[in-house]
Amino acid sequence: MYFLNGDTIYIKPDRCSASVEEQLDSCFKKLLKPGRRIFKLNFFAGVSTNHDYDALYAHVKIRVRQYFGDSLIFSLVAQPPIDCSILAEVFYFDEAIWKGQTLRDENSQAVLFGRDGNEILVGHIQSNIYEGCRKNSETVFESLEKLLMNKGFELNHIIRQWNYIENILALDYSKQRYQEFNDVRSSFYKNLFSSTGYPAATGIGMNCGGVIVEFVAVKSTDAVNLPVNNPEQVAAYGYSNDVLVGSNHKTTPKFERARYLDLYGKKQLMISGTASIRGEKTVGAGNPEEQTHVTIQNMQRLYCADVLKSAAGAVLHPVYGHARIYIRNRNDYKIVKKTFRSYYGNLPVVYLVADICRKDLLVEIEGKVILE
Numbered sequence: 001m002y003f004l005n006g007d008t009i010y011i012k013p014d015r016c017s018a019s020v021e022e023q024l025d026s027c028f029k030k031l032l033k034p035g036r037r038i039f040k041l042n043f044f045a046g047v048s049t050n051h052d053y054d055a056l057y058a059h060v061k062i063r064v065r066q067y068f069g070d071s072l073i074f075s076l077v078a079q080p081p082i083d084c085s086i087l088a089e090v091f092y093f094d095e096a097i098w099k100g101q102t103l104r105d106e107n108s109q110a111v112l113f114g115r116d117g118n119e120i121l122v123g124h125i126q127s128n129i130y131e132g133c134r135k136n137s138e139t140v141f142e143s144l145e146k147l148l149m150n151k152g153f154e155l156n157h158i159i160r161q162w163n164y165i166e167n168i169l170a171l172d173y174s175k176q177r178y179q180e181f182n183d184v185r186s187s188f189y190k191n192l193f194s195s196t197g198y199p200a201a202t203g204i205g206m207n208c209g210g211v212i213v214e215f216v217a218v219k220s221t222d223a224v225n226l227p228v229n230n231p232e233q234v235a236a237y238g239y240s241n242d243v244l245v246g247s248n249h250k251t252t253p254k255f256e257r258a259r260y261l262d263l264y265g266k267k268q269l270m271i272s273g274t275a276s277i278r279g280e281k282t283v284g285a286g287n288p289e290e291q292t293h294v295t296i297q298n299m300q301r302l303y304c305a306d307v308l309k310s311a312a313g314a315v316l317h318p319v320y321g322h323a324r325i326y327i328r329n330r331n332d333y334k335i336v337k338k339t340f341r342s343y344y345g346n347l348p349v350v351y352l353v354a355d356i357c358r359k360d361l362l363v364e365i366e367g368k369v370i371l372e
Helices: 020-031 050-068 133-150 177-189 288-302 305-312 330-344
Strands: 008-011 037-045 073-077 086-093 099-104 108-115 118-127 158-166 200-206 211-219 224-228 258-263 266-274 318-327 349-353 363-371
Touching (some): 008 318, 020 050, 050 073, 118 133, 133 211, 158 177, 158 258, 200 363, 266 288, 288 330, 288 363, 330 349
Parallel strands (some): 037 073, 200 266, 318 349
Antiparallel strands (some): 008 086, 118 211, 158 211, 224 258, 258 266
């Protein structure tokens, strides 16, 4: 991760037509390069049932321990990569500058980093125990709160969050799962973020696996850490009932469009999962090309000169680092890729097939922008 003097890269197998086992072996062999200290792996895989998910998770766990022992943490997200069966997202840090401590319990995995009194906690919580989204979500947030508290963090130290929700648009007893997740999140957040702003976040579907919340929390008196929003979009936590699903006691998604972080001179904009929404309404329903254009324009608005100056107090030179692109329909891949490249050329990007939080949204993009 950039703010840990490291990086995030994606590793794909050499032969995408090979078996899942062979593709996984190929990814692991590419991981074993000297000079970089890995602390976290995310695997994205095309599994569609919880039985297959559990089997692959157990296998990946064995492989991780064979190659790395207990020195790093990993997760498995059931989102099919667009052109292979499995790929790895790899997080590095500079161990000469940051000291890391691996933490584990029944539901959580995390790494606590320290430097000169500044602390960063990076990890994830998962619950796949219950059939319903609400109980899994409650279990995740209870475990998250406990993990943070045990290490002297508060919930409002979280600056970036990824929320993976099994069958995100499905109904549990007439209640949409994403809305159930939002209600649970709101219950735990209460008014804790009123002075800091909410985390940047992505809320996205996955085929199976229950609920996974991945997070970055920062506890520092030296960091500049601010919310950034798009003037052309209603803040997600300000949505009206017109765009929320359900009839009673609906709460809004609690996240910012982006967050600006400056720590030890490492300036970065963490862009939330962004889609084709202007105001609070979907734009370009049924048109993946138009939605990709609008999505990218929304992201670019977050790091345009006037917005950055308002957030950071100075005009900084933005360099888009890498992107994750979620596509609802695999058949839209070529047009989404062509449109994205028209803006960013051969920028490192990974494409994943996943349901998005509204039925009429076809594309969602997230990423990081380095500010120089």
